[in-house]
Amino acid sequence: MEEKVVEIKGLKKSFGDLNVLQGVDLDLHKGENLVVLGKSGSGKSVLIKIMVGLLKQDQGSMLVLGKEVSQLKTKELNQLRLKIGFSFQNSALYDSMTVRENMEFPLVRNVKGLSKKEITYKIEELLEAVGLPQSINQMPSELSGGQKKRIGVARTLILNPEIMLYDEPTAGLDPITCMDINSLIHEIRERYNTSSIVITHDLTCAKETGDRQAVLLDGQFKAIGTFDEVFAHAEDQRVKLFYDYNFINI
Amino acid sequence: MSVEEDDKKPFLSKKFDKFFTGLANAWSFVSRFFKEVLLPPYEFKEIIHQCYRIGVESLPLISLTGFIVGLVFTNQSRPSLTEFGAASWLPSLISIAVVRAMGPLVTALIAAGKVGSSIGAEIGSMKVTEQIDAMEVSATNPFKFLVVSRVLATTFMIPLLVMYTDFVALMGSFLSVNANEMVSMSTFFVQVFESITFLDIFSSVLKSILFGFTIGIVGCYKGYNSSKGTEGVGQAANSAVVISMFLIFIEELLALQIVNAIRAL
Numbered sequence: 001m002e003e004k005v006v007e008i009k010g011l012k013k014s015f016g017d018l019n020v021l022q023g024v025d026l027d028l029h030k031g032e033n034l035v036v037l038g039k040s041g042s043g044k045s046v047l048i049k050i051m052v053g054l055l056k057q058d059q060g061s062m063l064v065l066g067k068e069v070s071q072l073k074t075k076e077l078n079q080l081r082l083k084i085g086f087s088f089q090n091s092a093l094y095d096s097m098t099v100r101e102n103m104e105f106p107l108v109r110n111v112k113g114l115s116k117k118e119i120t121y122k123i124e125e126l127l128e129a130v131g132l133p134q135s136i137n138q139m140p141s142e143l144s145g146g147q148k149k150r151i152g153v154a155r156t157l158i159l160n161p162e163i164m165l166y167d168e169p170t171a172g173l174d175p176i177t178c179m180d181i182n183s184l185i186h187e188i189r190e191r192y193n194t195s196s197i198v199i200t201h202d203l204t205c206a207k208e209t210g211d212r213q214a215v216l217l218d219g220q221f222k223a224i225g226t227f228d229e230v231f232a233h234a235e236d237q238r239v240k241l242f243y244d245y246n247f248i249n250i
Numbered sequence: 251m252s253v254e255e256d257d258k259k260p261f262l263s264k265k266f267d268k269f270f271t272g273l274a275n276a277w278s279f280v281s282r283f284f285k286e287v288l289l290p291p292y293e294f295k296e297i298i299h300q301c302y303r304i305g306v307e308s309l310p311l312i313s314l315t316g317f318i319v320g321l322v323f324t325n326q327s328r329p330s331l332t333e334f335g336a337a338s339w340l341p342s343l344i345s346i347a348v349v350r351a352m353g354p355l356v357t358a359l360i361a362a363g364k365v366g367s368s369i370g371a372e373i374g375s376m377k378v379t380e381q382i383d384a385m386e387v388s389a390t391n392p393f394k395f396l397v398v399s400r401v402l403a404t405t406f407m408i409p410l411l412v413m414y415t416d417f418v419a420l421m422g423s424f425l426s427v428n429a430n431e432m433v434s435m436s437t438f439f440v441q442v443f444e445s446i447t448f449l450d451i452f453s454s455v456l457k458s459i460l461f462g463f464t465i466g467i468v469g470c471y472k473g474y475n476s477s478k479g480t481e482g483v484g485q486a487a488n489s490a491v492v493i494s495m496f497l498i499f500i501e502e503l504l505a506l507q508i509v510n511a512i513r514a515l
Binding site: 024049052054066078079081082084086088090093094096105106109110155156159166 | 291323372376379380381383384385386387388389390
């Protein structure tokens, strides 16, 4: 787990007068599941959006697979994006397309020379992997929240990414579906050899999916380490509060 | 400039800033369209799909409106022409009015309402639900897929719809003329084609292309730049219609001046 696939150094990002990220340092190692925790609006999603070039940092460096994202030209950025799977908080399925068309969309535009049979095989294989083979011809509006998340993940996996970014994978889901999603995150790592960053404020999800936890508060990481390292001996009162609220105050 | 500094600016200054920033953004959006439209890959499938949605799905509404326009305009014009003993000029009057102005204008206004709002709302909703971001992170150019295809489709389809509206309006007019003046179809259409010139048809087609482009680009621009969640989607749809209609009238006015100047040569 030594090779670094993401290296973030001194990253700063502001929106107007609001300083969201104030000098963030973080590494993601190959094959690792890293969880970024923090309260709503703390800049967790901003961090991974900078990673895929949807936003640009004001200062600092964001190296992904050895490339400085902010320096890349459009073509190079798209090449890098092919290696990163981004699972959105609200799944972001194209609602005018069926599940099959949703999954075909990135595939046919980025992988040339595939026959219809090969495309169908790939789609069916991934739908099988996320446990929804029967949904292939359904519209997103016919799916539940958990199913949408799974299809969203399957769509990102279709390009065989090396890094998976999950933005609030369990937000708005019932506890049983949350457990399913947490298992899916593990399965994906095992099956597709991905390294992942999971953005969440759900400590159960964090505990179950993360090898390491990083707590983002006031624009900086206040604690980074294994779950026990971060929460068992938390020095920062707010990190402690985060744990207490999730596990005690239920 | 910080938010605080911006808050201290006088009301008018803020409005001017907003207006010119909007204008600059719109200009860069239009420039991007002309850049992207020439570069491969081309989304032919999506362009055809959009042509179908914009063209074929608008036919019932356009047919009904065109027919009523032709019929009503003929019935409204008859008393005045009869007073001067010029009722036989009805086909000429209607053909000139329909081909030169009413056909393009009515079609464009209906399309601005139906197509423009739908484009604004659809792209706006894709924007606020992160579907556009999802396309971008999957290394696909959302601008090409969503904007270029829709703008090309409106630019191609509106002229065709205008020609169809002209035909339907003339048929509506013919029914009225036939019922009241007992004029046969061949006589009616001979008079129609004698009255209109190549310049009328040419300017009508050029205007329609411009109207189509305007409806597409305004709808896409408003949708692509929408924010504030579902409220923003509603605003995008609404302003797409209002701005398109406003621009269509301005373009009609300019086209009229140019065509009249050409006619005077």
